Amino acid sequence: MSRVALGLAYDGSAWQGWQTQPHRQTVQDTLESALASFCGVKGAVPTICAGRTDTGVHGAMQVVHLDTELDRRMESWVRGVNAFLPPSVSVQWAQLVSDEFHARFSARARTYVYLVWRGRVRPALWAGRAGWCFQPLDVDAMRAAAQALLGEHDFSSFRSSQCQAKHPVRHMHRLDIEERGPFLVFTLKANAFLHHMVRNIMGALLQIGQGREAVDWMAQLLSWRDRKRGAPTFSPDGLYLSAIDYPAEFGLEELDGGSLLLSPFTQTY
Secondary structure, eight states, X not given: OEEXXXXXXXXXXXXXOSSOOTTOOSHHHHHHHHHHHHHTOSSOOOOEESSXXXXXXXXXXXXXXXXXXXXXXXXXXXXXXXXXXXXXXXXXXXXXXXXXXXXXXXXXXXXXXXXXXXXXXOOGGGTTTSEEEOSOOOHHHHHHXXXXXXXXXXXGGGOOTTOOOSOOEEEEEEEEEEEETTEEEEEEEESOOOTTHHHHHHHHHHHHHTTSSOTTHXXXXXXXXXXXXXXOOOOSTTEEEEEEEOOGGGOOOOEEOHHHHHHHHHHHO
């Protein structure tokens, strides 16, 4: 029995999230069905992912692992599984890993990127792929407010009521805001994220950027530990799981789909 790790990219607007559901309109259900076809087995081939994404959230770099008795070249896993997947889901790479590797529990950090289109009119070509804000935004105010979230904190104020995590404490390593033409690019890196945590942080940042709340409201919100006092949950449209960090012992290079995701901005704007 061998353990194989796969790197995935997917357009989340076509799916009801990552995790398997009875209606089977999820990325996990689709991938496991494709794996069963490739492996020539009935049913589904079980997989474990690095981070479960919600409905409408995209994957620039999702990592899964599976155990299999099938002996194939890694390139065959990529091309073979993709032959059974729809256009909105694609295996990017495959690699043999040790039995100690676990896509979720071995991960040291995850990075999400959120794209926001700033413009008077909604962007038709970015529908489902970027959030939209037509009000003017004070980027410096949002950057100042974001500093309050760095480090280890209780993120209860940004946690969905449906969150199943055992505790709300997370360590935020990075929260950057870049201006790229009509886009704002938010990059958030933490050891792990709570359910709706990024989208709730985005809602709070935009409230501050629009001048509806002061910069120090972010620190107050964090200290209150009360989701009911926070901002509305922002749209999933522009949210991408972008990178997963693993210890070097597993032989996986830095898995960052964000560079590919953002390359068009560098070239176009």
